[in-house]
Amino acid sequence: MAEAVAEHGPLCVGIDPHPGLLASWGLPQDAAGLERFALTCVEAFAGRVALVKPQAAFFEAHGSRGVAVLERVIADLRGSGTLVLVDAKRGDIGSTMAAYAAAYLTEGSPLAGDAVTVSPFLGFGSLDPAREAAAASGRGLFVLALTSNPEGASVQRAVGADGRSVAQSIVAAAARANAGAQPFGDVGLVVGATLHELGVDLSDLGGYVLAPGFGAQGATVADLRALFGPELRGVLPTSSRDVLKHGPETAKLRSAVDVVRRSLEM
Numbered sequence: 574m575a576e577a578v579a580e581h582g583p584l585c586v587g588i589d590p591h592p593g594l595l596a597s598w599g600l601p602q603d604a605a606g607l608e609r610f611a612l613t614c615v616e617a618f619a620g621r622v623a624l625v626k627p628q629a630a631f632f633e634a635h636g637s638r639g640v641a642v643l644e645r646v647i648a649d650l651r652g653s654g655t656l657v658l659v660d661a662k663r664g665d666i667g668s669t670m671a672a673y674a675a676a677y678l679t680e681g682s683p684l685a686g687d688a689v690t691v692s693p694f695l696g697f698g699s700l701d702p703a704r705e706a707a708a709a710s711g712r713g714l715f716v717l718a719l720t721s722n723p724e725g726a727s728v729q730r731a732v733g734a735d736g737r738s739v740a741q742s743i744v745a746a747a748a749r750a751n752a753g754a755q756p757f758g759d760v761g762l763v764v765g766a767t768l769h770e771l772g773v774d775l776s777d778l779g780g781y782v783l784a785p786g787f788g789a790q791g792a793t794v795a796d797l798r799a800l801f802g803p804e805l806r807g808v809l810p811t812s813s814r815d816v817l818k819h820g821p822e823t824a825k826l827r828s829a830v831d832v833v834r835r836s837l838e839m
């Protein structure tokens with residue numbers, strides 16, 4: 574990850590084939606349209622950004638043919654040397670989590686990218702099978718901590734018996750998992766760029782922070798710096814619709830990526 578960020582900058586671009594985007598790209602609302610959309614994104618982004626984040630939901634919406642397209646996207650991006658974060662937000666009891674870990678974090682599985690998003694809201698310990706699989710296969714996790722949607726706060730800012738917010742407990746558990754790793758461990762967090770204040774201390778995290786909400790959900794580069802500090806150390810801003818709306822021409826998608834990337838350098 575550190576090498577990819579050093580080469581391309583910290584921007585993560587999402588592949589979110591919304592029905593509205595398929596329509597504006599002049600594509601049919603079926604698996605063939607999805608495939609055309611997703612492979613155009615691969616062509617536009619491979620080798621140009623540190624990380625690409627396909628959103629699994631939009632592929633699953635097309636059934637098994639859609640999932641096959643997701644598998645192809647993962648294979649093509651990884652084959653080009655571009656890191657893939659599969660945004661599947663999985664979370665379940667530990668014994669079932671082990672099956673998700675087999676699907677998303679195990680070498681040889683067609684759905685395994687380089688990292689996957691997971692939900693800790695069944696208890697951080699329920700993620701242990703995913704942490705073990707990630708460590709064994711050299712992959713990573715991005716654990717939801719403070720999400721970009723306004724509804725998240727009622728759960729994530731709730732204060733537990735120990736006086737800490739749920740989000741701060743998640744940060745602490747991730748920091749424990751990353752302890753000793755240099756420069757960063759396998760466990761990243763998701764913290765929305767749309768938040769008005771952080772309200773958690775990320776200084777000991779020892780992992781990357783994926784920051785969605787940048788672009789289409791309204792957060793700007795200034796918001797990112799206000800929230801995470803001017804250096805944006807370890808922060809991976811991620812944008813989907815704000816880039817994808819420039820398709821279907823590959824050149825226009827690439828220049829949209831360049832504009833966003835430059836805005837993060839200023």
Ligand SMILES: O=C(O)c1cc(=O)[nH]c(=O)n1[C@@H]1O[C@H](COP(=O)(O)O)[C@@H](O)[C@H]1O
Nearest residue numbers: 628690720721763765785789790812813814
């Ligand atoms: O895990 C995520 O990526 C995620 C977490 C979060 O708190 N908010 C959030 O928007 N996301 C995802 O990030 C993407 C944001 O898309 P845009 O709003 O189009 O940039 C979508 O795929 C969301 O599912």
